[in-house]
Amino acid sequence: MTSPTAPLSADSREKARVMIVDDEGFARLLLKSALAEENYQVLEAQDGLLALEQVRADPEGLDILITDLNMPGMGGRELVQTLRREGCRVAIIVLSGNDDVRTTIGVMHDGADDYLLKDENIEETVLFAVKKLLDKRAMERENRLLLEAVQKANQELEAELCRRQQHEAQIQRDYHSRTAINRLLELSMTGQALEQQLAAMLDTIIAVPWFALQDRGALFLVEESTGDLVLKANQGLSKAQQASCARIPARIFQQALCGRAMGSGEVFFVAPDALEAGQRCTGIVDCGRYILPIRLHHRTIGVVKLYTAPGYQPETEGITFLQTVASTLASVMERQRLEEALKQKAEYDPLTGFANRALFYDRLTQAISAARRTDKDLVLIFIDLDRFKQVNDTLGHEAGDRLLQEASRRIAGCLRNTDLLARLGGDEFTVILPWLTHAFYVEYVARRILEELNKPFFLPQGEASVSGSLGITFFPHDADEMDLLLKNADAAMYQAKEAGRSTFRFFTPAMNEAAEERLLMERALVRAWDNREFVLHYQPRMGAVAHRPVGVEVQLCWHRPGEGLVLPQRFGPHLEQTDLVVPLGLWMLETACRQYKSWLAAGFPLRNLTLPISARQLQQGKTLVAMVEAVLAAVELPPAQLVLEVSGTELMSQWDKTRPLLQALRVVGVNLAIRDIGSAPFSPAFLQAISICAIKLDEKLLPDGSPEPSRVALLQGMIALAKRLEWTVVAGTRDKPMADFFRAAGCDELQGPCFSDGMAADECTHYLSQWG
Numbered sequence: 001m002t003s004p005t006a007p008l009s010a011d012s013r014e015k016a017r018v019m020i021v022d023d024e025g026f027a028r029l030l031l032k033s034a035l036a037e038e039n040y041q042v043l044e045a046q047d048g049l050l051a052l053e054q055v056r057a058d059p060e061g062l063d064i065l066i067t068d069l070n071m072p073g074m075g076g077r078e079l080v081q082t083l084r085r086e087g088c089r090v091a092i093i094v095l096s097g098n099d100d101v102r103t104t105i106g107v108m109h110d111g112a113d114d115y116l117l118k119d120e121n122i123e124e125t126v127l128f129a130v131k132k133l134l135d136k137r138a139m140e141r142e143n144r145l146l147l148e149a150v151q152k153a154n155q156e157l158e159a160e161l162c163r164r165q166q167h168e169a170q171i172q173r174d175y176h177s178r179t180a181i182n183r184l185l186e187l188s189m190t191g192q193a194l195e196q197q198l199a200a201m202l203d204t205i206i207a208v209p210w211f212a213l214q215d216r217g218a219l220f221l222v223e224e225s226t227g228d229l230v231l232k233a234n235q236g237l238s239k240a241q242q243a244s245c246a247r248i249p250a251r252i253f254q255q256a257l258c259g260r261a262m263g264s265g266e267v268f269f270v271a272p273d274a275l276e277a278g279q280r281c282t283g284i285v286d287c288g289r290y291i292l293p294i295r296l297h298h299r300t301i302g303v304v305k306l307y308t309a310p311g312y313q314p315e316t317e318g319i320t321f322l323q324t325v326a327s328t329l330a331s332v333m334e335r336q337r338l339e340e341a342l343k344q345k346a347e348y349d350p351l352t353g354f355a356n357r358a359l360f361y362d363r364l365t366q367a368i369s370a371a372r373r374t375d376k377d378l379v380l381i382f383i384d385l386d387r388f389k390q391v392n393d394t395l396g397h398e399a400g401d402r403l404l405q406e407a408s409r410r411i412a413g414c415l416r417n418t419d420l421l422a423r424l425g426g427d428e429f430t431v432i433l434p435w436l437t438h439a440f441y442v443e444y445v446a447r448r449i450l451e452e453l454n455k456p457f458f459l460p461q462g463e464a465s466v467s468g469s470l471g472i473t474f475f476p477h478d479a480d481e482m483d484l485l486l487k488n489a490d491a492a493m494y495q496a497k498e499a500g501r502s503t504f505r506f507f508t509p510a511m512n513e514a515a516e517e518r519l520l521m522e523r524a525l526v527r528a529w530d531n532r533e534f535v536l537h538y539q540p541r542m543g544a545v546a547h548r549p550v551g552v553e554v555q556l557c558w559h560r561p562g563e564g565l566v567l568p569q570r571f572g573p574h575l576e577q578t579d580l581v582v583p584l585g586l587w588m589l590e591t592a593c594r595q596y597k598s599w600l601a602a603g604f605p606l607r608n609l610t611l612p613i614s615a616r617q618l619q620q621g622k623t624l625v626a627m628v629e630a631v632l633a634a635v636e637l638p639p640a641q642l643v644l645e646v647s648g649t650e651l652m653s654q655w656d657k658t659r660p661l662l663q664a665l666r667v668v669g670v671n672l673a674i675r676d677i678g679s680a681p682f683s684p685a686f687l688q689a690i691s692i693c694a695i696k697l698d699e700k701l702l703p704d705g706s707p708e709p710s711r712v713a714l715l716q717g718m719i720a721l722a723k724r725l726e727w728t729v730v731a732g733t734r735d736k737p738m739a740d741f742f743r744a745a746g747c748d749e750l751q752g753p754c755f756s757d758g759m760a761a762d763e764c765t766h767y768l769s770q771w772g
Contacts (some may be wrong), residue, residue: 002723007646015041016040016041016063016064016134016431017040017041017042017043017061017062017063017064018035018040018041018042018043018062018063018064018065018066018130019042019043019045019051019054019055019062019064019065019066020032020035020042020043020044020045020066021044021045021046021048021050021065021066021067021068021071021076021079022046022067022068022071022095022363023046023047023068023072024068025046025070026529027068027118028044030122030123031066031126032044033123034124034126034127035126035127035130035724036499038127040130045105047071047073047074048067048075048076048078048079048082049073049074050072051065051067051425052074052079052080052082052083052178054173055083055088055090056086059088059090060529061088061489061605063090063091063134063137064090064091064092064093064130064133064134064258065083065090065091065093066092066093066095066130067079067080067092067093067094067095068094068095068096069094069095069096069098069103069107069672070096071576072096076094076095076096076107077094077106077110077148080092080094080107080110080111080112081110083111084110084111085443085654087469091113091133091134091136091137092111092112092113092114093112093113093114093115093116093126093130093133094107094112094114094115094116095116095117095118095122095126096115096116096117096118097117097118098117099117103649112315113133114132114133116129121263123403125442126757142182155156156376156599163322165552169366170266172210173210173317176208176209176210177321177324177330180204180207180208180325181324181325181328183204184201184204184205184325184328184329184458185328185331187200187201187204187332188201188328188331188332188335194232194332195232195233195362198219198232198233198329198332199219199233199234199235200643201219201233201329202217202218202219202233202234202235202304203235205217205304205306205325206235206306208321212308212309212312212319212658213290213306213308214234214236214287214306214307214308214309214349215235215310216234216235216236216237216284216307217234217235217236217304217305217307218231218233218234218235218237218245218304218305219231219232219233219234219302219303219304219305219329220232220245220258220302220304220305221246221294221301221333222300222301222302222303222304223247226250227250228247228248228250228487229247229248229250229258229302229303229610230246230247230251231245231246231247231300231663241284248395257270257289257291257305258291258303260291260304261291261292261293261303262293262300262303264293265293265295265300265460266293267290267291267292267293267322267326268290268291268292268293268756269288269289269290269291269319270288270289270291270312271288271389272286272287272288272310277315277427277585285305286310287308287309287310287312288308288314289305289306289307289308290304290305290306290307290308290314290318290322291304291305291306292304292305292306292322292323292325292326292329293326294326294330294333294593295326295330296330296334296596301330301333302329303664304325304326304329306322313692332680333540344355346358346359347359349422349423351401351404351405351423352404352405352408352409352423353408354408354412354421354422354423355420355421355422355423356422356423356424357422357423357424357425359422360420360422360424360430360432361482362604363420363422363432364380364482364485364699365482366430367420367432367434368475368482368485370434370435371475372435372476374435376434377431377437377474377475377476377477378433378434378474378475378476379432379433379442379472379473379474379475380430380431380432380433380472380473380474380485380486380488380489381430381433381442381445381446381447381449381470381471381472381489381494381504382428382429382430382432382470382471382472382474382489382490382493383411383428383429383431383469383470384427384428384429384468384469384493384497384755385403385404385407385427385453385466385467385468386466386467386468386469386501386502387466387496388400388403388404388426388427388466389427389464389619390549390619390657390682391403391464391466392623393619393620394621394657395459395461395462395464396461397608398461399459399460399461399462399464399481402457402460402461403457403459403464403466404423405429406457406459407453407466408421408423408429409455410449410452410455411429411431411449411453412452414445414448414449414452414453415433415445416433418431418434418435419432420434422434426477428643430489431445431449433445439685442472443504446470446472446504448503449468449470450467450468450470450502450503452469452503453466453468453502454467454468454502455608463656465656467501467502468502469493469494469496469497469502469503469504470492470493470496470503470504470505471475471488471489471490471491471492471493471494471495471496471502471504471505471507472504472505472506472507473485473488473489473492473506474505474507478507481697483582483758484729488507489507491507492504492505492506492507492508493505494518498573518574518577521571521572521574522577522578524560525571525574525575525578525580526578526580526753528558528560529580529583529584532558533558533559533561534558534559534584534594535554535557535558535559535760536554536555536556536557536586536588536591536760536761537554537555537556537557537759537760537764538552538553538554538555538592538758538759538760538764538767539552539553539555539751539756539757539758540552540751540755540756540763540764540767541553541610541749542749542750542751542755543748543749544742544743544747544748544749544750545748546603548771549604549606549767549768549771550605550606550749551606551607551608551609551610551643551749552596552599552606552609552610552764553610553611553612553645554576554588554609554610554611554612554749555567555568555612555758556568556572556584556588557758558571572614576615576616581614581616581617581624582616582617582620585614585617585624585627586627586631587629588611589611589627590631590634590635592609592611593609593631593632593635593637593642594635595628595761596609596637596641597635597637599765599768600641602765602769604768604769606642606768608640608641608642608643608671609641609642609643610644610645610673611642611643611644611645612644612646612675613644613645613646614646614647614650615647615650618646618650618658618661621661622661622664623670624661624665625661625664625665628644628665628668628670629668629735632668638669639669639670640669640670640671641670642670642671643668643670643673643693643694644665644671644672644673645672645673645674645675646658646662646672646673646674646675646695647674647675647676648674648675648676648677649676651674659689659690659742662690662691666690666691669692671692671694672690672691672692672693672694673692673693673694673695673696673728673730674687674692674694674695674696675695675696675698676696676698677695677696677697677698677718684721684725687727688725692727693727694728694729694730695722695727695728695729695730696720696730696731697715697718697729697730697731697732697742697747698732699731699732699733699734699738699752701714701715702715702741702742715745716745716746719745719746719747720746723746728748728749729746729747729748729749730747730749730750730751731747731749731750731751731753732751732752733750733751733753733754734752734754735752735753735754736752736754738754739752739754739755
């Protein structure tokens with residue numbers, strides 16, 4: 001910055017802009033030359049009006065204006081007056097040949113910065129005056145900057161002081177707030193009764209120093225059974241006020257302040273002038289109210305009402321503090337509920353609310369001990385829901401949970417108060433019937449349970465149907481130890497499943513042998529899959545008219561070490577109980593399709609390949625459809641040449657669930673056939689709805705020897721109906737007379753031992769080649 005006494009540098013002079021206003025050209029020339037030599041930027045004007053126009057055009061672009069006093073038009077004094085009147089702060093030097101003092105004073109009074117006499121040294125005088133004014137302006141600018149810096153520093157110091165004071169006040173508030181919250185947490189762990197804890201907490205909240213609350217307040221909890229608000233703690237309320245607040249019916253408080261706050265779930269404040277009739281507590285007026293909802297797991301379980309001092313205005317920090325208080329209060333309730341929940345979780349099933357496995361074992365031990373002491377019978381029932389997995393697969397696990405809840409309620413409705421229902425896990429339930437005095441009661445209970453489970457389940461996700469398989473065992477008749485009793489009930493339950501499900505079975509000693517055999521068989525099947533002991537056999541189907549093979553049916557067989565070839569009739573039911581159905585089904589489909597494709601390539605005139613589908617495979621839903629599409633694409637086999645054969649029994653028992661799957665398979669292009677026609681439920685309308693292409697008559701329809709006329713008429717009617725519906729009719733035959741009968745009756749294809757048993761792939765190739 002330039003010192004007031006220091007000469008101006010050349011750079012500073014180049015930047016200074018000076019205007020010379022004089023009507024004499026020679027005078028302007030002299031001054032301009034002198035100023036230019038000192039590197040000033042010089043502007044010129046012949047009179048005051050021209051100078052005024054230039055200044056107005058760029059008010060900030062001029063540093064010094066040098067004007068003659070007397071000029072035609074607008075003189076120097078008038079120019080000074082006009083510029084100062086318009087607020088222009090440019091430095092002005094007035095030149096004149098008149099040394100009259102009054103003139104000088106008048107010009108300076110009008111706003112000129114200097115007044116110079118024109119003489120022979122005017123150039124030097126003007127240069128000196130210009131330098132002096134520029135130095136003065138530089139000094140003023142420096143002083144102004146220094147003043148602004150000082151003012152800014154003072155403002156920053158004042159702001160910092162204010163911030164420090166606010167910070168210290170906030171520290172005090174935070175300290176009191178944290179102290180109060182810590183005190184609330186300490187109170188929640190004192191082990192006192194809930195009412196005592198809440199009363200001490202209410203006192204702590206009201207006593208926070210910086211929070212302008214009155215020495216009164218109330219804390220209510222919601223009574224779950226009625227929804228009423230129940231007073232649990234109060235401070236500063238009279239007995240009359242306590243009595244009026246002891247229990248507030250839900251229908252009353254829902255429209256009041258407490259109800260509005262509980263509905264919003266947020267801290268609620270109402271100023272005194274905003275209170276309406278019915279919102280004032282007895283004897284408490286002219287003060288604002290804070291209402292704090294106490295929420296636990298998105299549910300309002302209580303509310304706190306606090307009264308503010310007169311003139312109080314709500315603030316964000318106060319609301320934040322109260323939200324923390326409400327959260328802390330909720331943690332107190334959470335602690336108590338957690339203790340109750342831990343006990344509930346340890347003994348009761350969280351989904352159904354009935355006894356869990358641990359409580360069941362404990363109660364069964366107690367019931368066995370009591371039965372021994374009193375010499376009374378004890379009955380144990382195992383219940384397993386049939387087709388429950390299908391509900392999960394088709395409607396989702398949420399629907400499965402809803403069904404389990406409803407099923408448990410239905411079972412419980414069939415029992416006495418002294419009986420115990422427990423859920424062991426999944427879809428397995430157990431029932432303990434102690435103090436049994438009449439044996440017929442057991443069968444009565446079992447039949448009632450089956451009736452209830454057979455009723456449709458109307459779930460939000462859709463209608464579902466299941467049934468139950470029950471196993472029943474007696475203590476001490478069947479076993480006198482708990483482990484054996486459980487094993488017996490489980491064995492009886494599996495016998496009920498093998499008997500067709502939706503039934504019950506009483507335990508017999510032979511059931512344990514069957515259970516052991518079933519377990520061994522299932523383990524052997526798993527090993528067989530791992531050791532690649534399964535093979536596919538193919539049984540030709542003969543054209544009833546052409547008398548030659550027109551198709552093949554696939555059979556899954558088992559080369560069991562030490563036993564030889566095992567047919568599917570023996571191990572199939574056990575295989576259905578394992579998880580091998582899915583990988584085995586995929587292997588069967590791909591292997592059979594590739595073999596069939598090779599026969600077509602060899603020129604064998606086969607119309608289709610028939611592959612049986614089990615009930616477990618039908619439960620795969622969309623996965624089965626995708627698997628079939630993928631295999632057909634990989635093998636490059638036309639879908640119409642693949643026939644999937646479904647059991648009529650499984651189809652009709654699961655019609656609502658199976659129909660969409662079969663329709664999806666038909667969209668793919670695969671043909672469908674139904675086996676066991678005659679021994680399974682048979683509805684032509686249902687079968688027509690899924691566009692089947694063939695039915696397979698059960699060979700048991702035609703007994704050995706001469707068939708009865710009524711049986712013959714039945715078969716002929718079924719075949720005629722199938723013909724009218726354009727279904728292919730396949731008949732299983734044991735011998736030549738049966739084959740002749742079915743051929744004469746109009747069947748399209750025949751299959752059975754009288755033509756050929758199932759054969760390995762190479763044997764079947766040799767057999768087919770014999771027909772050319």
